[in-house]
Amino acid sequence: MSKVSLRDLAKTLDVSISTVSKALRNSYEISAETRERVMEAARQLGYHPNPYAGSLRHHKSKTIALLVPELTNNFFIQAISGAESVAQERDYHILIYNTHEQYQKEESIIGHLGNGRVDGVIMSLTSETGRYDHLNDLIQSGIPIVFFDRIAHEIETAKITTDDFTSAFNGTEHLIRHGCRDIAFLSLSDSLSIDNKRKQGYLEALNKHDLNLPASRIVRCEGDDAGNHTRIRELLQAEKRPDAIFASVEKLALSTYNAARDAGVRIPEDLKVICFSNLRTAPLLNPSLTTITQPAYQMGAQAATVLFKYLEKKRPVIQNENIILKSELIPRDSTRKTSN
Template sequence: MEIKAKVTIHDIAEKLNITASTVSRALNNSPRISETTKKAVLKAAKQMNYQPNNIAAALRNGKSNIIGVIVPTADRAFFASVVRGIEEVANTLDYKVIISQSYDSYEKEVQTIEALFRARVDGIIASIGKNTEDFEHFKKAQQKGMPLVLFDRTTDALEVSQVMIDDYWGAYKIVEHLIEQGCRRIAHFTNPKKVSVFKERLRGYTDALKNNGLPYEEELVVPSNLQLEDGRASMEQLLQLKEVPDAVFSASDFAAMGAMQVLKERSIKIPEQVALAGFSNDPFTSFSDPPLTTVDQLSIPMGKMAAELFFQQLKTDPNKYIPQKTVLKPELVIRKSSLKKEAQLIAATTAQK
């Protein structure tokens, strides 16, 4: 099968017996070109299936109208919703989005940044991968004068605009809720990496215990990658302790669901014996049995704010731009998995009948 070469403005020029520069001007609606010529060029371009070379156009104009968006993974509802928020703003300004996944790999993240440079994107909006501790690849974007906005997983090692939720406050309030439900031995699933969101959630957990007169116990804090299987392994580890916790707050909904699976397999009642709470408000949390208490990260508003900061930086002189940090207040979503008092009351009432 013969593969057709990509049609260029030179092919159109040859077909119409005009110069390539005339074709280029006609395609860009130049007032210097007659309407008759413009119509002829557009008709030929359509017939020949001409596709403009956006990278070449970006080189000529210094602008591609494309934003590179980097997420750790696109199959998480949270990141997909953030991208939706970004696109809702970008589309109103005739901008398109290229989405790349780092898979939480530092090496992949570096390669992605380089690929976006080659694609001549006008700037980058990114959420840092769990395994990234060196930020030189992001600094390269800054050195090129490209707008760079971080969201959710950010770092203070870079002087860039950032959008995040108040992870500390969300964690503090969810632990406070568990304490109000009568929980006194609360475990925490965290991530060992230096990602800000997990450090802040751990800090919120620790301060909530301290401010309510409860001790911080190292054996109750279990680090992992916070995936479903990690939640299972972490819960199994906690069940080996002499004194089993009466609640688990996970920095991830996925790990919380892993813990739920193990507890149900062991016939341990949720929340009467062990209350559960996660973080993110992934869609599946409302369909679990029992539905999972969690923290809503306001993903779409976060994406919109990240895009707005991006365009604000895009139209500002790089030497005069002052990075902004926007912190959104998350929302607690209280469901049956943590309502220990209510469950215990129902159980007691049922036993009396």
């Protein structure tokens, strides 16, 4: 892969990334003189020639990239499955990338997609991503991005999300109606749009029901499984234990089940648990798990549909659009009303 980026070239020449990109693509919008300057700089800096230069000119690599922050996660797998199914119908190919929740990986992968390898990108941000230069660069170079689930509000494009605020509000009210007064919220990251919306929904429901909880009831769980397990176990063994846990993502609910078992805390008698989850085995768990289930497959399919629509129209820019699909709260035994 090229070590010199479009951004490097643009900086050297003091022109926009878009100009560099168009010059390299031999666009009619660029003067012969500018094109020559760009080509010369590209040669001198050792900008790697496009492996798929031919396809770039006509947007027909017929390939898109799909970036997810985790692969072994039911939500993302179902979303990939939805996108893949739409891609197969349209004869598109999907490159898949795991960013492992690391901003640096996301930046590096995105940095290498601008050379004609793909016509467009579907992605969900990492929990570390708080800057969007790499994404803006890619879009400026002519490769559109559609976001799903974890989106960048600041970037104008299509964004497929679920009703995170309302779902978290309803989930929290569900716990309150089932007798909970001291609800902890397990958060994944402060920089994630979905995490913030879910927290807001949780706080708004507490507020509506006049429940004043200390800020420490929002517990950041951004580590690995072992670290999260320890943190949740400490929470459950503290002098004042919460009577419910709202897990913002599936893996934190599973850590809660394991930690509760280790701490001798009974679900739902001592602790009620609810979470955002697409776990197929939720009804078979001990006890069965109350979930807010996102339309993951549909979100992936919708993201692909929007992207292909624009690619096929050869429209250069995707209009800003928020597509919000509804999640479903499925009550099960983990939040069952109990006598104590």
